[in-house]
Amino acid sequence: MKYFIYSANSILISSDSDINSDLIQVLSSLKSIIEIDYKEYLIDTVQSINSLLVVFDSNKISVDDFYIKVKSIKTGKTKNKLKSKIWEIPVCYHTFYASDLEEFSKSKNISKQEVIQIHKSKVYDIMSMGFLPGFMYLGNTENRLHCERKLRPSLNVKEGSIGLALNQTCIYPQDSPGGWHIIGSSPLKFFDLKNESACFATPGDKIKFIEISKSKYESIKKRTL
Amino acid sequence: MIKVIEPGLYSNIQDHGRFGYRNIGVPYSGFMDQESARTANKIVGNDENESLIEITLMGPTLLFNADYILSITGADFSSLINNDKVDMYKPIHVKLGDTLKINHSKYGARCYLAISGGIDVKSILGSKSSFKGITTSYFLKKGDEIKVIKNNKSNFNFEFKSVFKIDSVLNVFKGPEFNNLKKDSVAMLLNKKFTIGVNNRMGYNLNEKLQIGTKSIISSPVLPGTTQLTPSGNIIVLHRDCQTSGGYNRILQLDEKSLNDLSQLKVGQIIRFKLINK
Numbered sequence: 164m165k166y167f168i169y170s171a172n173s174i175l176i177s178s179d180s181d182i183n184s185d186l187i188q189v190l191s192s193l194k195s196i197i198e199i200d201y202k203e204y205l206i207d208t209v210q211s212i213n214s215l216l217v218v219f220d221s222n223k224i225s226v227d228d229f230y231i232k233v234k235s236i237k238t239g240k241t242k243n244k245l246k247s248k249i250w251e252i253p254v255c256y257h258t259f260y261a262s263d264l265e266e267f268s269k270s271k272n273i274s275k276q277e278v279i280q281i282h283k284s285k286v287y288d289i290m291s292m293g294f295l296p297g298f299m300y301l302g303n304t305e306n307r308l309h310c311e312r313k314l315r316p317s318l319n320v321k322e323g324s325i326g327l328a329l330n331q332t333c334i335y336p337q338d339s340p341g342g343w344h345i346i347g348s349s350p351l352k353f354f355d356l357k358n359e360s361a362c363f364a365t366p367g368d369k370i371k372f373i374e375i376s377k378s379k380y381e382s383i384k385k386r387t388l
Numbered sequence: 389m390i391k392v393i394e395p396g397l398y399s400n401i402q403d404h405g406r407f408g409y410r411n412i413g414v415p416y417s418g419f420m421d422q423e424s425a426r427t428a429n430k431i432v433g434n435d436e437n438e439s440l441i442e443i444t445l446m447g448p449t450l451l452f453n454a455d456y457i458l459s460i461t462g463a464d465f466s467s468l469i470n471n472d473k474v475d476m477y478k479p480i481h482v483k484l485g486d487t488l489k490i491n492h493s494k495y496g497a498r499c500y501l502a503i504s505g506g507i508d509v510k511s512i513l514g515s516k517s518s519f520k521g522i523t524t525s526y527f528l529k530k531g532d533e534i535k536v537i538k539n540n541k542s543n544f545n546f547e548f549k550s551v552f553k554i555d556s557v558l559n560v561f562k563g564p565e566f567n568n569l570k571k572d573s574v575a576m577l578l579n580k581k582f583t584i585g586v587n588n589r590m591g592y593n594l595n596e597k598l599q600i601g602t603k604s605i606i607s608s609p610v611l612p613g614t615t616q617l618t619p620s621g622n623i624i625v626l627h628r629d630c631q632t633s634g635g636y637n638r639i640l641q642l643d644e645k646s647l648n649d650l651s652q653l654k655v656g657q658i659i660r661f662k663l664i665n666k
Contacts, residue, residue, distance in 0.1 A: 167564055168665075170611060170641045175564055182606070207410045209609035211633055216609035218410070291607060292413040293633035296521055300607060337521055354412075356512060356522070362412040 166234050172206070172221035174233055177214035182303075187288050189238055190215050191247065191367030196236055204229060210366040212290040212302070249286060249369040252334070252349050254325055255380035256282075260348035263313070267327065267344045273307060278346060281305050282325075283372045287332060289364055297336035297354030297362045301370055304330050316342035323348045325372070334370075336362075347372075350384035389453040390503070392532040396448035396490065399528040401507055404437035406515035406522070410632045416612060417517035418628050420589060420651035421498055422644065424462035424552065428502035431459035431479055433543035438506040439516040441528070443499045445654070447490025448528060452482045456536060457504035457544060462552060463496025463652060476552075479504075479544040496554060496652040505539030519629060554653060558646040559664045563615060563638035565605060573599040577639070581658045582623065589629040592650060594659075597621035604635045613642035625650060 169175040176193065178186055194208050194215055207218040219229050256279045258264060268275045287301035304327065312328045317340065320326070324335040326343025333343055336354035349372075354361050364370070375383070392399075402425070405418025419425035419442060426436040434440075441448075447465045458480045460467055467474040467490045474480060474488070476499075482488065490499065509516050509523075518526040525532070569577065577598060585593035600621035609632065610616070616624045616636035625642065626634075627650070640661060642650065653659065 168561070169564065170561060170613065171643060173611060175609065177564070177608075206407050209410045209632055211608045212606050214608050216611070218611070291633055292411065293607065293631050294413065296409075296412060296414045298413050361409070361414075361513065366411060 164238050166230065168226055168230060169216060171226055173216055173218040174226070174230055175214055175216050176233065179213075182212050182290075184288055186213060187290065187367060188247070193236060193238055194367070197233065200236075201229075201232060210291060211293075212300070247368050248364070249371055250364050251371050251373050252351065253375040253379070253383060254283070254347045254349050254372045255375050255377055256347040257377040257380070259377060260321075260324070260380070261346045262317070263344040264346045267310065267346060271307065271310070278308070279374065281307055282327075282332065282346065283374050287370045289366050289368050289370060290331070291366050292362070295336055295339055295354075299334050299336075299353070299364070299370070300331050301333060302331040304332050306330075308332075310344060312342035313344060316340050317345070320345060321348065323350060323353070325349060348380070350375075350380045350387060352387050390456070390534040390536065391451040391453060392448060392528050392530055392534065393451050393487070394449040395528040395530050395532070396443060397446035398444040399448045400442055400518040400526060401439055401509060401528075401534075402442045402517045403439040403515055405628065406513050406517055406519070409513050410609075413632050414513060414522065415519060415629050415632065417515065417519045417522075417589075419500070420628055421462055421500070421648045423648045424498070424652075425500045425502075427477070427548060428459045428461040428500040429506075431461070431477065431545050431548055432457050432502045432504035433539065433541055433545065434502060434504065434506055438502070439509065440500055440502040440507065441534075443490055443501060445497055446492050447499070449490070450488045450534075452486045452488070453484060454536075455481065455483050457481055457539075457542075458488070459502050460490070460499055461502075461550075462499035463493040464552070465493045465499045466491045467499075477548045477550040479546065496552065497654050498651055503536050504544070505537040508535035508537045555646070555649045556653065556657065556659045557662050558650060558659055559643045560615065560640040560646070560661045561643070561665050562663065563640045564608075565617075565637035566639050568602055568637050569617075569639060570599055578661055578663055581660055584653050584655055584657045584659065587627075587655065589627055591627050591630055592625040592653075594623040594625070596623070598623055602637050605637060607633045607635045608638070610634045610638060611641070613644075613647050614638050615640035615642065627651065
């Protein structure tokens, strides 16, 4: 791990090693330790795929002292490895909700059914959240789904849309412009200010997609409104 | 209650910001120029982090439906109450039926209007700051009615002197990808002048290009003040409403004071970067 003083009140912890589930676990456990042991100094943590930014209150501790504290935490795989939650997310891949599935399957020369099969057969890590409140970056997708972003972003991607770009898949938590290829939609709410925690999942958790029919989608959607 | 007669270009409610939710992708938001905003609050006896109205480039016209104590800080927008010029950096007593017209400024981009007591809007995720996707309204519109929290104390502060000054030399730390810059790019970045381009609460584009072809990085955390270099050579300085992560090289990080200064600069103005950790 590398430790870098990012600003007068933040430290960036990052890794050069290959991105994999183990690294995400190491970062998640480091994050939990900091959140518990240094709660009194902490303002925020931001976890990404290969790094963790820790923002603290510089009125309470100097950046040099906090740097020493953070650096002294032992990293690496712990014996009692954090159990990450696996969230099962219903997705409807019907073309009604999958505006880019047809074109994507043609460009890849894989049938639509196969794209769906490949997409839903893997358990994904939530690698980070950003872009929009609650927007999940999930990875890695199988090589066959690897793609560049769309040349022209869509002006209005609907809430719940499931996208593909590079070696990642994502979920749009609200209507937004966006450049990911949309291959399905989930009827769930992924960012809801009415709940005590606006997002049920956090980086370090895992996501598994479960295929549902259009009618099932509609009935769940009715309940979540 | 305060009625919005004309909303101005971009007037919005801000407090010091929304902290603790960056990991789920929620930006900080908060006062662009923290120094001016905090001073405005202190003058009217508010907590320095209290909600107020941030005003950008062209100010609003407001009608007061009760008596209030206000203060205006930051850039001088030649504000008028009814037809009288308003003193800045002083508590001002307005009465029911008074109209405040905040015009525009020659020097500086933003001013802050604090009202004794603070603004009575719902706090969401610990903050009253406006942000699209979090708050239902995110800038003032014609006809809006702004509610004010009652303040029974009269702990106003008459001692502040206007010290409004914009420093166009921005203090920076090296960013995590600073070392991806070539030698001549470093020299250019730290010695040349840059011009402010299109900007908003999320970030400031600079007009001059730096080295072209720098490969993107894996999407990584960013903060207000993070200065990014895009593969096409553009420089973007992120500000208070910025996203929580990004895929461009993070070449510099502004300090807090310089974020305040930057928020007061307008399109076409010149800045320089000064490295404070060599």
